[in-house]
Amino acid sequence: MSIKLIAIDVDQTLLNSNGQVLPSTVKAVQAALAANIKVVLCSGRPLAGVRPYLTQLGISGADQYVITFNGAVTESVAGTILAQSLINNPLYRELTAFSKAQRVPLNVLDWQSVIYTADRDVNWVMVQQAWENHAGLLIREPDELPTDFQIAKAVFTGEGAQLDAAEPRIRASFGNDLYIVRASTHFLEIMNARVNKGQALADLAHHLGFAPEDVLAIGDEQNDLPMFKVAGTAIAMGNGGAAAKRAADAVTGTNDADGVAQAIEKWALQAN
The missing domain is CATH 3.30.1240.10 (Hypothetical Protein, Haloacid Dehalogenase-like Hydrolase; Chain: A; domain 2)
Incomplete structure (x- = not known):
C-alpha cells in the first residue's frame, strides 16, 4: 500500500495544547511533500484560520488543497474553490x-x-x-x-x-x-446536510484519482469520524476522544508528544 494523500485535522491534532505546530510535525509534513504525498488540512476553520499553518508547513500552490468548514468548502491552497455546500x-x-x-x-x-x-x-x-x-x-x-x-x-x-x-x-x-x-x-x-469531512475527503480523493487505500487520515474528535470511514488508514491521536479511538485503525502519540509525526512516519513514509 502506498499513501498518496494525508488528511490532518487541525485543532488538538496538528496543533499541540498550546495551539502550536511542533517542529517534528513540520519535518514530517515536509518529508511527505518531498515524497509527492498530498498533505491536506481538514478543519472546521475557514481558510484564513488555517493559512498560517499552511505557510509554516510549506504547503502552497494551486496543486495543494485544504478542506475547511468541516467539509463545506474544498479549495486549493491558492484559493480556487473546488466545491462548496452552503446553508440557505x-x-x-x-x-x-x-x-x-x-x-x-x-x-x-x-x-x-x-x-x-x-x-x-x-x-x-x-x-x-x-x-x-x-x-x-x-x-x-x-x-x-x-x-x-x-x-x-x-x-x-x-x-x-x-x-x-x-x-x-x-x-x-x-x-x-x-x-x-x-x-x-x-x-x-x-x-x-451533505457536508462532513469524510464526504469532502472522498470527493477530493476522487478528483485526484486516488483510491481509499491511498488515503491516511489523522484526527481526534467526533467531526473526524466521517473521514476515518473513507480513509484506507485512520489514526487517532493519543489525546483524542474515545469515539475517535474506537473508530481508528490505530492510535498514535498525543498532540504534545509528536503524535502527527509518528503517524506520518509509520503509516505513510515507511509504508511507501
Missing part, C-alpha cells in the same frame, strides 16, 4: 430565531470567513473563535443582510454544560435538515 437563507433565519428563543449563543460564517452574530452580548468563546480564525466579527440581524445571504457554517457556542443541555433540542429542531456535530466542548457546529 431560510435555514439561517430559523437558526437565528431558535438561538434567540432558547438563549443559546450563535454565530455564522460566510464562505469568505466573516463571522456574523445577532447576539449583542458576545460571549468569550465567540471572541476567541474570531481571533483564532483571523476573522471579522459583525453584529447583524438577518434583515440587515442580503435576502440571498448564505452561510458555510453555524456555530452554537458557550460553556460545556450549556451546550450539553441545548444539544438535544437543537438536534430535534434541525437534525433532519442539517448536519450537526459537537466539534469540541464549546462548539456545536451546523452545516449543510
Whole structure:
C-alpha cells in the first residue's frame, strides 16, 4: 500500500495544547511533500484560520488543497474553490430565531470567513473563535443582510454544560435538515446536510484519482469520524476522544508528544 494523500485535522491534532505546530510535525509534513504525498488540512476553520499553518508547513500552490468548514468548502491552497455546500437563507433565519428563543449563543460564517452574530452580548468563546480564525466579527440581524445571504457554517457556542443541555433540542429542531456535530466542548457546529469531512475527503480523493487505500487520515474528535470511514488508514491521536479511538485503525502519540509525526512516519513514509 502506498499513501498518496494525508488528511490532518487541525485543532488538538496538528496543533499541540498550546495551539502550536511542533517542529517534528513540520519535518514530517515536509518529508511527505518531498515524497509527492498530498498533505491536506481538514478543519472546521475557514481558510484564513488555517493559512498560517499552511505557510509554516510549506504547503502552497494551486496543486495543494485544504478542506475547511468541516467539509463545506474544498479549495486549493491558492484559493480556487473546488466545491462548496452552503446553508440557505431560510435555514439561517430559523437558526437565528431558535438561538434567540432558547438563549443559546450563535454565530455564522460566510464562505469568505466573516463571522456574523445577532447576539449583542458576545460571549468569550465567540471572541476567541474570531481571533483564532483571523476573522471579522459583525453584529447583524438577518434583515440587515442580503435576502440571498448564505452561510458555510453555524456555530452554537458557550460553556460545556450549556451546550450539553441545548444539544438535544437543537438536534430535534434541525437534525433532519442539517448536519450537526459537537466539534469540541464549546462548539456545536451546523452545516449543510451533505457536508462532513469524510464526504469532502472522498470527493477530493476522487478528483485526484486516488483510491481509499491511498488515503491516511489523522484526527481526534467526533467531526473526524466521517473521514476515518473513507480513509484506507485512520489514526487517532493519543489525546483524542474515545469515539475517535474506537473508530481508528490505530492510535498514535498525543498532540504534545509528536503524535502527527509518528503517524506520518509509520503509516505513510515507511509504508511507501
